[in-house]
Amino acid sequence: MTGSDTIIRAEVARCVIPLARPVRLGALDIRERAYVALRLVLAGGSEGFAYGYDRGFPLFDIVAEAARRYVGQPASAREDLRHRALGPTPAPRAVMVRGVSLCDIALWDATAQAAGLPLHAMLGTRRDRVEVMPVIGYGMTPDVAAAQGAALAARGFRTIKLMIDGGDLAFDRAVVQALAAALPAGVRFGLDAHWSWRRAADALPWCRLAEDTGALFLEDPVGPTDWRIAADLRGRTRVPLCLGEDALDLASLRDMAEGADILRLDAAASGGIGWALDGLALARSHGKAVIPHVFATLHQHLGLSHDAVTRIEAILPELGADPIDGYLRHPLAIDGGDALAPTAPGAGTALDWAGLAPFVTRTETLTP
Numbered sequence: 160m161t162g163s164d165t166i167i168r169a170e171v172a173r174c175v176i177p178l179a180r181p182v183r184l185g186a187l188d189i190r191e192r193a194y195v196a197l198r199l200v201l202a203g204g205s206e207g208f209a210y211g212y213d214r215g216f217p218l219f220d221i222v223a224e225a226a227r228r229y230v231g232q233p234a235s236a237r238e239d240l241r242h243r244a245l246g247p248t249p250a251p252r253a254v255m256v257r258g259v260s261l262c263d264i265a266l267w268d269a270t271a272q273a274a275g276l277p278l279h280a281m282l283g284t285r286r287d288r289v290e291v292m293p294v295i296g297y298g299m300t301p302d303v304a305a306a307q308g309a310a311l312a313a314r315g316f317r318t319i320k321l322m323i324d325g326g327d328l329a330f331d332r333a334v335v336q337a338l339a340a341a342l343p344a345g346v347r348f349g350l351d352a353h354w355s356w357r358r359a360a361d362a363l364p365w366c367r368l369a370e371d372t373g374a375l376f377l378e379d380p381v382g383p384t385d386w387r388i389a390a391d392l393r394g395r396t397r398v399p400l401c402l403g404e405d406a407l408d409l410a411s412l413r414d415m416a417e418g419a420d421i422l423r424l425d426a427a428a429s430g431g432i433g434w435a436l437d438g439l440a441l442a443r444s445h446g447k448a449v450i451p452h453v454f455a456t457l458h459q460h461l462g463l464s465h466d467a468v469t470r471i472e473a474i475l476p477e478l479g480a481d482p483i484d485g486y487l488r489h490p491l492a493i494d495g496g497d498a499l500a501p502t503a504p505g506a507g508t509a510l511d512w513a514g515l516a517p518f519v520t521r522t523e524t525l526t527p
Contacts, residue, residue, distance in 0.1 A: 163203025163273070166266070168294045170198040170512075173219045173521040176482040182297040185324055189297075195219050196510060197226065200264040201234055206271025208508045210483060211427040218257060223523050225258030229266070231527030234273075237266050241433050254417035256430055263431025264457065268506035278432075282464035288497040289462035290470035292450065295349070298481055301337035312346045315496035316349050318375060318470055319348045319421040325355025328364050339372040349376040349401070357379055359392040366396035374403050376421055376472040385412065389418025404428060404452035408444045409437050416445045419492025421469075424461070425452035432506070435461060444468045453481075455491050456507035459498045473500060474497055486511045 174194045181190045191447035200206050209216060228244040245252045270320035271278045286494045293316055295307045310453055311319055321338055323331045338348055356362040362380040369377045376378065378401035381388045386402060393400050405428045406412040416422060422442050426435040435451075439461065442449045448469045451458035455473035462468035472482040473491060484490065488509040492499040501507060 163201060164235050165202040166199055166232055166234060166269075167202045167526065168200040169224060169230050169262075169525040170185035170200075170522045171219060171223045171525070172196045172215065173518045174389055174483070174518040176513050176515075176518045177478050178482055179479045181285045182480050182497060183480065184271060184297055184322065186249060188355065189480065192480075195222050196263070196483075196515065197227075197261045197265045198510075198512060199229065199269050201210070203273060206509075207265035207506075208510045208512075209268065209427065210255060210482075210508065210510065211261055219521055219523075221254060223256035223373040223525065224521065225262045226247060226525050228274045228501055229262050232523050234266055234270055237263065237270070239435055240266070240429060245430075250304070253407055257428055260427050260429060260431045260434070262329045263433055264426055267432045268508050269507045272509075275504050277501050277504060278460040279463035279500060280391055282320050282423075282436075282460065284500065285464055285466060287463070287500045288494070289459060289468065289489070290317060291322050291455065291493055291496060291498050292316070292318040292349070292470045292472050293475050294320045294322065294351075294453075294472060294478075296320075297478060299324075299334050301511075302335045304338040305341035308348070309341045312342055315494075317346055317496050319346070320351055320378070320472060321348055322351045322353065323355075323365070325352045325365070330352050330370070331362075331365065333373050335374070337367055347373070347375040349378060350374050351378040356378050357382075357385070357388070359388050359395060362392055363395065366392070366398055369398040370396065375397055378402075378423065379404070380419075381439055383407075383415065386411075386415045389415070391416050391418075397515050401450065403438075405441050406438075409434065409441060412438055412441060413445075416441065416447055419447065420448055421448045421450045424449055424458075425454070426457060426461075427454055428452070439465045439467055454508075455498065456487055456489065456501075459491065459501070460506060462498070463500050472474045483510075483515075486514050
């Protein structure tokens, strides 16, 4: 252990940030977003950041509990810390995984900051740009879908993801058909069902809609533990299926691979960068493509360093649905529908900590 390598402080904050204007997703009006943010400080002065969606569960306490197991330890023990912090038995691992995810991301960020390198360079840069897939679906109507899709295509985006209702087939058909008709040749779209169905038979009408309109994929037709249902559905439709954003561990991701053509990795939810790298290795071994789940400034580094990543997902700032992006020190740089490789050191998660202060509802500082 070297002195400058030691994690000397962890700061955990819960932030509730109002949206500039409410957005509607299905029947839900979203007026604010709750996040838990983490800052790890090394003895040498480097700082590492991470953040994740609160999602209405006690993420603050989970992150604080995980961070207690990191302070006082060497950053070079990153992999050992990640595994030990998950706990020795299965029960705590299911609870701790999101807390450990943020600790691992923040530690990678701090390590990259100390090395003066962007994370993709530490992982081995393979390309200098990666395709961005913007998300639409807030306040959808057929007219809105057509207008937003056409506008994104005109800006050079080549793949667009549409969040669908999943409960009203006639409404979804009108929206999807309007989007498909508005897109020029060469621009594709995928559909996100947000775990709408519990049986393969219930999902099949939407699969037929996806097939008929040429959708690139159908994401999350069922919940993450229903991967056997997804595997059954995959044998009954031509549209590629996506699963993976809520995988608890590598074993559950391997199960999901049986029902998916595209894996959705989320470093902030499933175990951090270390887990994501294992997930990429799994994807390669099973011949699966990868589209990471949101957090574009972080996940772009996976796309820039691994060919299995076909594109990264982004909630663009103009939607206003992810307000923490306004407090990122290094926002996503987009050119012609691609994210350009960042040159700033770190993992793309560095936050304006002082700027977030007005939105902090709870905080805790941990030291050895």
